[in-house]
Amino acid sequence: MPNNLILTGFSGTGKSQVGLIIAQLWGWDFFDTDDEVTLAAGKSIADIFEQDGEAHFRHLERQAVASACNSSRAVVSTGGGSIVDPDNYRTMITSGVIICLEATPETITRRLQESSDQVSDLRPLLTGPDMIQRIRGLKTQRQAYYGLAKHTVHTDKLTLEEVAQEVYARWQEIAHGATNEGASEKLSPAFVVEAPSASYPVFVDWGLQDHIGKFLLGIGIRGPVYVITDSNVFGLHHGQVQRALEATGIEAHTFTVPAGEASKSLAMAESIFGWLAERRCERSHAIIALGGGMIGDLTGFVAATFLRGVPVIQVPTSLAAMVDASIGGKTAVNLSVGKNLVGAFYQPSMVLADLDTLKTLPARELASGWAEAIKHGLILDASLFRLIEERVESLLKLEPEITVEVIRRSMAIKAKVVEEDEKETTGKRILLNYGHTIGHGLEAATHYTELLHGEAVSVGIVGAGEMSQKMGLLSREELERHTKMLQRFGLPISYPGVNPHSVLKAMELDKKAASKVINWVLLQETGRATVRSDVDEELVQQTLNDLCR
Amino acid sequence: MPNNLILTGFSGTGKSQVGLIIAQLWGWDFFDTDDEVTLAAGKSIADIFEQDGEAHFRHLERQAVASACNSSRAVVSTGGGSIVDPDNYRTMITSGVIICLEATPETITRRLQESSDQVSDLRPLLTGPDMIQRIRGLKTQRQAYYGLAKHTVHTDKLTLEEVAQEVYARWQEIAHGATNEGASEKLSPAFVVEAPSASYPVFVDWGLQDHIGKFLLGIGIRGPVYVITDSNVFGLHHGQVQRALEATGIEAHTFTVPAGEASKSLAMAESIFGWLAERRCERSHAIIALGGGMIGDLTGFVAATFLRGVPVIQVPTSLAAMVDASIGGKTAVNLSVGKNLVGAFYQPSMVLADLDTLKTLPARELASGWAEAIKHGLILDASLFRLIEERVESLLKLEPEITVEVIRRSMAIKAKVVEEDEKETTGKRILLNYGHTIGHGLEAATHYTELLHGEAVSVGIVGAGEMSQKMGLLSREELERHTKMLQRFGLPISYPGVNPHSVLKAMELDKKAASKVINWVLLQETGRATVRSDVDEELVQQTLNDLCR
Structure with a gap:
């Protein structure tokens, strides 16, 4: 060179x-x-x-x-x-x-x-x-x-x-x-997201949290910063982050919310707003989301709306948050009548995914994250799907090199889609919902208490694959590859015991169902998704019956 | 032609x-x-x-x-x-x-x-x-x-x-x-705002509300629409708007909040969110803000965040809301610890200012609106200021032609500033705060109960003018023109009885005072504003003493 x-x-x-x-x-x-x-x-x-x-x-x-x-x-x-x-x-x-x-x-x-x-x-x-x-x-x-x-x-x-x-x-x-080439390598981003409203670097590697202060200084953030985290993540990662911020002289304040989806509410947002106002947080400061998807969504919403927008850094600590929620600027809180009904499109100033945090995740949560990574391969990148397929055992052991490669590539696919359709206006971003129509239905029908999000998506991927196959789009062999892969990651491919009728009802109530017609994301082949609004109701019903049997 | x-x-x-x-x-x-x-x-x-x-x-x-x-x-x-x-x-x-x-x-x-x-x-x-x-x-x-x-x-x-x-x-x-050339003329916008995140037409004329349905169809909105208004405006204008929507077959729902600043809260926003969710409001529908500044801010925030953004139409019914808040996409609710601390930059899809609504305003509120219109001339358009000066009597009588001309021009200045600095990053938008530093201080020191916003701004314009004059920027004759004009509109040019020290304290707490240094908007001459951070503290103190004596 x-x-x-x-x-x-x-x-x-x-x-x-x-x-x-x-x-x-x-x-x-x-x-x-x-x-x-x-x-x-x-x-x-x-x-x-x-x-x-x-x-x-x-x-x-x-x-x-x-x-x-x-x-x-x-x-x-x-x-x-x-x-x-x-x-x-x-x-x-x-x-x-x-x-x-x-x-x-x-x-x-x-x-x-x-x-x-x-x-x-x-x-x-x-x-x-x-x-x-x-x-x-x-x-x-x-x-x-x-x-x-x-x-x-x-x-x-x-x-x-x-x-x-x-x-x-x-x-x-x-x-x-x-x-020390290793350390300086880490300070180069995996890629930069170029969304219409903002551009920001995404760092993905092992051992990044020790350097968080340097990353912040690198994009011009000198503090104070306001770390929002939850009661689980606080114990696992907050000390390290706090020390790394102190080491670079960045003043940090921390607000800890109870772990769990119930914290993703307007009332909790209001508590954080009051806390930020008391500490005189300004637009030139920054807010750090340290946690999984719930923390990322809640903190992103708070940052998007406090003073009409304070910079936010996403530091995802779950695999699902890394490959999905941390990129793309979708922020939200829940209402009592439905999830994610209030929010904003608000891009972070930086995403910092430290893969070391994956070691602290329970196996089910890790698998749930892999479901989203696999989905990105399914809809847009057949070679990523093949790579995951070939290296499942290594990924299950979190072997360093292959893990960082697969996660980076999966995140880059999400980033690409966001670049093309930041605010869900061109129809590209809907492809990310592959497996999610049935998945959301299953989650709602089981009152969000039984399945992790990625588990529900896994069942939904099988359902959407079945429908794709029966409509003559996807071959039976390809569908079997998908199903087998999900199983190897320990993900469910059906969910017996739930009433298929209640799943269907929940799907129809889902906010993505504009004007009653459901836009189904289906696969034409591995790595190539398409949107269809002409899916036969009987096929949907039959698919749900099969999945819930 | x-x-x-x-x-x-x-x-x-x-x-x-x-x-x-x-x-x-x-x-x-x-x-x-x-x-x-x-x-x-x-x-x-x-x-x-x-x-x-x-x-x-x-x-x-x-x-x-x-x-x-x-x-x-x-x-x-x-x-x-x-x-x-x-x-x-x-x-x-x-x-x-x-x-x-x-x-x-x-x-x-x-x-x-x-x-x-x-x-x-x-x-x-x-x-x-x-x-x-x-x-x-x-x-x-x-x-x-x-x-x-x-x-x-x-x-x-x-x-x-x-x-x-x-x-x-x-x-x-x-x-x-x-x-009917009159009616078709009305259907042409006064101007189009070309903000980086969105472009939208602004209609300013007499008798527009009767045609609101046609305006909505013109930009492709077919309903349902959700009208948010307050208990005062409901009685004055809602019937007409409702009839005009019905006449074009647009389905409309209405939510009425109590009149007054207390409704600009997260709790009220949550009530509206729940109401919208129950009625299954979708991103392809639209929300209409029918009212003054409070309704515009609250409704804009709700529209910006419900489903991460539903189109909003601003239909201002006060002069202040027309010339200022309806354009530019600043939306907000208040926290108990401070005003406008939570919000979003979210541009409307259309602004529809029907000047007939001005006839229903109390004289004090009308004068308060003129203060903002005058301010736009002061900071950026000397010829607008001169026009207002020459036609004060006609404007006080709301004579049709001159009123529409002055309001359109004043709104266009606001639009121009927003186009150049949508999100307050380039420093241009701060010019709109001429008179507002002292104005906000006065409002806060009197607990928002004594002065209308435009009245406080009027006193603030005199204060900022005095400071500009004493710093050798603005001539004494020009300052006297400004003061005289405010007086002719019945606006206050001082506010005796309030403690100048409490005004100063409130100014320092104001969120615009980043890192304690106050960026003062001052005038170099009529129609030319500048920003200065080197204003002597004694001059500020002296000015406040004079204003509050």
Whole structure:
């Protein structure tokens, strides 16, 4: 792999000057992508924005980044917004070591005002009144991407030469592996979710909670933070998280709710609101959801609505929460008349899935989580399904490498769907409900007391598979593969004893049944789901009878 | 004004075919902007999207629309997404009569599938699996813009020739004023708010409530609808709204909360949630906020969070709610420890301000609303301020033409600010708080029982003006203009008797005071606001002493 030095960071952090100093020192080539764009277009960046639009500028910038990163022995200073583009990021990460130069909005404003350049020519996004507020806003939006760098140098109190020295030392360490590569690897996200309303990094690995403070600092959160957890998780994980926050000097407050679904209520949300208000939580602070799906939903709702939105970090401690609820921004509380009826679409600022927490889960809960991971393979990724199939025994033992791979891939599928359909308007997100129509019906018919969510989904997957098969979509062999896999994870494939009629009634009352017609997610083959509203009522009835026999 | 016929509407509604038939019949020129774009680029629309991006396509489309609309005696069939662009809309509306062809997503899917064209070449946004869902999603996004047409023809059950006949008849009526021009004028919005998360039309005129059903149908809402109102407004306006909804066959349910700020609570929201759940409110239905600021905030919060978001229509019945709260999507409920601490940014699908409701307001409430309208002029539009100044007497008498002009312009300023800073991240929206720092302090220090919001803001405007003047920003003459104007509307310019120290304490506790530093909105001149965090504490103290003496 080439070992170029790629500098990222906001305008005014000194990327161009520092890059040039280093290139001269080393005798390397120097590229400034903003300069390359200006040269290629034959006009100033402001004119490109004005005359051709930002999209065209980004197009030229992609070409400049690709061309500069294609060199070897090069220092590349990239435009402040270029790392946000996923193509650019891929180009940069494969071309060398990315180092971010950082400065506070106050420092940046001062530097840009002192600079002899015409700010408006170079940085059209920053001109206009209230420059510091614009800088703060734009910088916040980009902070998750700057967190993708291998190292960040805080430049506020350093001279250009000191910054250059620091960058050189870090590049040496990273490029030549002098640093602890394991730890620095962990600080790179598994992927970034690019939802229309927000982008955020997702970290998935073993032993992450010890570093939670560093992850928060990496996306610009300095505290105070407000940890919401439940009485079970508190005992298992809170001490470690608290220590890791203290180690980085982040002030933390904790609110513990009783474990169990009953805490997912408006009344509990109101208690937390009052607690946050007393502690004077502000929009510039952050809330941490430490727990399983219940905590993620409740905390997400609280964060979405307190002061009309405070950043939230999802730290899922159950497998189901990792592969499903922690990603995608669906937050909710229950009403007495129904589950998840009140909530918001509100994306987290970061997801931190520490696989060590899986070791503390009871076997049934772990299996319930695998049901959702398997479902992601079934609807969209046949190769993931095959991988799980081949490695069931290793996954059951939580063998480190295969576990992290399968969970990352399953989470990435969820992320992809969310990117395409954040708010359930295009019809893509409904595919995630494979197995859920019958699953929800079973849960409701048994009053949410007998089956774990993933167990009900497992039975629902068998039901939806049966229906797919009988409608001539899915082959009998494929269906048998699915059923066998669920069984190997110890998941139920039927649920005798419940009245199929009460399941059907609950399904019809389910909120996803818009205007009485049920939109069924079915499979055309493993890895390819489809939505059908023309399923015969008798087939549904027959399927439920079979499942409940 | 040229009287071209401009056809808008979704793909598959027959625009091109119908447009060609009419042009041939009349001997007029015919333009299809999609064809013009293809011709200009020398490649298919799919290739333009693929190779140059959607932004470039939109650029070419703007040129095609401008060129076609520049003709006279022309029928122009425009691309399904072109009216969304504000430049295109302006071009179209000044070039002739816009008529929309409409069809259900089911009809559109069927037509596109039956069409011999390669759908993917012509309509890259619609290709891929789940075509009907994509159509439904994209069509919903655009529906507000299709509502900008002068007339809509539902084509589902008509032949192309019947559609052409219907379009011709409507064009005749509208172009030659054979229809009731007054009523059709009212059905055009004053402006469209283009916030990052949503776009929506704002209607401002006399006598609109009688037509509420038509407005809802215009943006594709067919009911059921859930009207939330309060016990005062119910008696004044609900009967009229109910009748107007019945007249268009829209099923309506009503929930009435007690008038007064105490209803703006989580407990009340929970009651409404339960009521909505019982009536099986779905995301495809709509909620109507009929009332003043309290109803708008509470209903907006309920709509933002029930099922993670149901469309909401703001129908403000107070002047303050019209010029301020109904636009911009700030929704909230109060906690016992503070006001507006829980809420969401959630834009309405439409705002319908019927000025007739102003006739039912007590004089103090009307004056309180004018304070906000004046404030918009002060911070961003000196000419609006001058207009109000010149026409105070007419405005006090609610003379029809000047009242509608001033209120529209004031609302448009609020809309502009929201477009630039929907979620208070860029620093622009804070300008709307001119007069509010002291205003909130006064309200809190008097326990919200003595002053109306606009009255407190009026005193705050004088205070902030004094500070601006003493800091050398604003001239003494300008400040006197402001004070005199407030007085002419019967608004207070000081508030003797309250303890200035308790006002200061309340200001420091105000949630806008992030990290203790107060960001003061001050004026540099009439119509030009600025934000300053370097205001001397003694100046603040002195100003409060003067105001409270």
